[in-house]
Amino acid sequence: MKVVVIGGTGLIGSKLVEKLNAHGHEAVPAAPSTGVDTLTGEGLAEVLRGASVVVDVSNSPSFADDAVMEFFRTSTTNLLKAESEAGVTHHVALSVVGTERLQESGYFRAKQAQEELIKESGIPYSIVHATQFFEFVKGIAEAATEGDTVRLAPVGIRPVHSDDVAAAVGRTAVGTPVDGVVEVAGPDTFQLDELIREGLAARNDPRTVVTDPHARYFGAELRETTLLPGPDAHIAETGFSDWLARQK
Template sequence: MKVVVIGGTGLIGSKLVARLGEHGHEAVAAAPNTGVNTLTGQGLAEVLEGAAVVVDVSNSPSFADEAVMEFFRTSTTNLLDYSEKAGVDHYVALSVVGTDRLSESGYFRAKIAQEELIRGAGRPYSIVHATQFFEFVRGIADLSTVDGKVLLPPVLFQPIASDDVAAGVGRVAVGQPLNGIREIGGPQQFRLDELVRKALAAKDDPREVVTDERARYSGARIGERTLLPGPDAELGETTLGEWLARQ
């Protein structure tokens, strides 16, 4: 089947396109650098022609509150409109575990808006909620750095390898629409502060990680289990040790 992957040249998208191709599907990477722009609609009609599934794994180039909200509202509205006109049977989007519990964050308010648009469109859909990727742990440190120190709460965290995210999204994409949410996460739980401390040490990053129960995550206050998937989540296979060994 033809599957169009929006954000198909990025970290998850490129892996997803490759994986779908290996399984015999016609996977098409769609992104601004391939002539497809979800904000303006450029190239959408052409790339979606004949597609059975569209998978949106794109992300906003800016995480500023207004910019990220504009990105997800505009791009999702355009994708829903153009995919309906093209007769696409299944709309799939990648989102984040805990999104509904992180509304203090401008980024997550935008993801909530994206999910509401998808559910409200009245068409077959699936939303995949993934825990944070191993590859973005250093980015968490960057967002949490104050005066050269990384301030993080000691909450539970269950990160996943990007390869396992691509595999999970791929299985959903070629299956029947869930008309709901599938959660995916990594096979191990850590304390967020401890994991970032370990990841920075592995990269010889000298920043000190300070445990601070009042510290926020992407601008939001979080509890002990805010970032964890539920008991029915699908778990990836790659452990932190295995992932670090590949780097």
């Protein structure tokens, strides 16, 4: 089976390509560095020739509201059009648990727009909602930092290892389209402020994490369950503390 991975040179994409090829599939990484640009359409027709499945794990280079909306609207529209012309029979996209509950955030409004385009395309699809990756703890902290203080809400989160996300996306890609959303999350539930506090301490980062119920998460105020998956989520095996220990 030929599977084209859009964003196939990034954190998740490179792991996914490796896993799919190891299982005997023809996984092709597609990114600007390989001559494929979803914003301009360059290289799409060529790379999709003979593909059964397209997996989109790409991300916007900018999180600014207008830029991220433009990225996901344009790239997804171009990609879906090229897939339709190529006869692709399964579109898989990686998105985020809680996207529909985070619409105060420009980034998540853009992700929601991406999902709506996929649902309306007529191409059989599967959307994988993942909780935040262990590797993104630093990014969450950066977004919430003012001076030497990191303000975060005490709400639930089940972070997940990127390897486990890639595995879940791979299983979905080679399976039957669900025409809906599947979720994947890590095994442990943390409070967001405690998770970032633990992650920063492991890096000897001197910033102080302040618990603030009204602290915003990429522009959105959070409720207790905003970032948590539903009861049918696939629960991955790798724990955050085990992953942290391997980073030292």
